[in-house]
Amino acid sequence: MSMVRSVVGGVDTHADTHVAAVIDANGGVLGIESFPADESGFEALLGWLTSHGDVTVVGVEGTGSWGVGLSRFLHDQEVTVVEVDRPNRQKRRKVGKSDTTDAVSAARAALSGSASVVPKRRDGPVEQMRMLLVARRSARRQRIQTLNQLRHLIFCGPEPVRARFKDRYKTGLVSEVAKLRPRKGSDPILFTTLVTMRGLARRIEHLNTEIKDLDAILAEQVHNTAPSLVGLFGVGTDTAATLLVTAGDNPDRLRSERSWARLCGVCPIPAGSGKTDGRHRLNRGGDRQANAAFYRIVLTRMSGDPATRTYVAKRRAEGKNTAEIMRCLKRYVARETFKHLPHAA
Numbered sequence: 001m002s003m004v005r006s007v008v009g010g011v012d013t014h015a016d017t018h019v020a021a022v023i024d025a026n027g028g029v030l031g032i033e034s035f036p037a038d039e040s041g042f043e044a045l046l047g048w049l050t051s052h053g054d055v056t057v058v059g060v061e062g063t064g065s066w067g068v069g070l071s072r073f074l075h076d077q078e079v080t081v082v083e084v085d086r087p088n089r090q091k092r093r094k095v096g097k098s099d100t101t102d103a104v105s106a107a108r109a110a111l112s113g114s115a116s117v118v119p120k121r122r123d124g125p126v127e128q129m130r131m132l133l134v135a136r137r138s139a140r141r142q143r144i145q146t147l148n149q150l151r152h153l154i155f156c157g158p159e160p161v162r163a164r165f166k167d168r169y170k171t172g173l174v175s176e177v178a179k180l181r182p183r184k185g186s187d188p189i190l191f192t193t194l195v196t197m198r199g200l201a202r203r204i205e206h207l208n209t210e211i212k213d214l215d216a217i218l219a220e221q222v223h224n225t226a227p228s229l230v231g232l233f234g235v236g237t238d239t240a241a242t243l244l245v246t247a248g249d250n251p252d253r254l255r256s257e258r259s260w261a262r263l264c265g266v267c268p269i270p271a272g273s274g275k276t277d278g279r280h281r282l283n284r285g286g287d288r289q290a291n292a293a294f295y296r297i298v299l300t301r302m303s304g305d306p307a308t309r310t311y312v313a314k315r316r317a318e319g320k321n322t323a324e325i326m327r328c329l330k331r332y333v334a335r336e337t338f339k340h341l342p343h344a345a
Contacts, residue, residue: 010107
């Protein structure tokens, strides 16, 4: 009786089509094929892979973009999926680049173990938070931009506009300008300025309402998912949501708090060589949104948490500067927040 051979798949994902490769346990290519990037294409791709043998793992490029649908489908079919980074540039210069070579590289990366990161599932409440944060951040950026435009019109507008609005606080300014009722008169520049200002102010009010509605939904999602995380000093709803999005809907894929710190870019990277041993450098990798969230937490604790202020004073006495102290505190906050992630091991 013949045994079923084990095979490994690799997929180079795109908007319309996915290119898949299947290799054997020795890395030999068994086949390469293209499939549509839709549900029927996913089924055909998996059927094609299983026709070559028992699929042990599939390496997928772009699990957070073009490959998110395929990753969800394979997970639902209980197929092990690992996230594959794009091939390094040195290798691409030597062997060139094509969809087929990328698919084979993805399969071999999964086979060798160089690609071992379990992708985010993107099928739970954290995915909902991610979408809410996308809308909230864009609304905040647009609100700031619109407010700056409104104030610029006031600074550069006709003298009656400057005299009336230049010293007004921004909240009162927006509400007052939104209630303007410009009337055509002898000065067309003044009329046009007031009409434009009113439109910008009403846009700001609309964005304020949108942000308020998004905040209410986001707060409910965060409290239902990780209530203890929000209870930590310096961790607000927006910060907690950012950290949860970084962890994903399956934070159990993070094997330890060290992997969580590395994912967030708050663990130092070894940089020793030769006689210079034990040296470390700043980690500029990881999720920068999460890194910024840790920065905000540390900044809040340094100004309002007695224990943190005592620690800062102790470190300053040892000769460390503010940047070095904040790096130490970021690492501590990573260790603390990891315990409060849902389902964390």
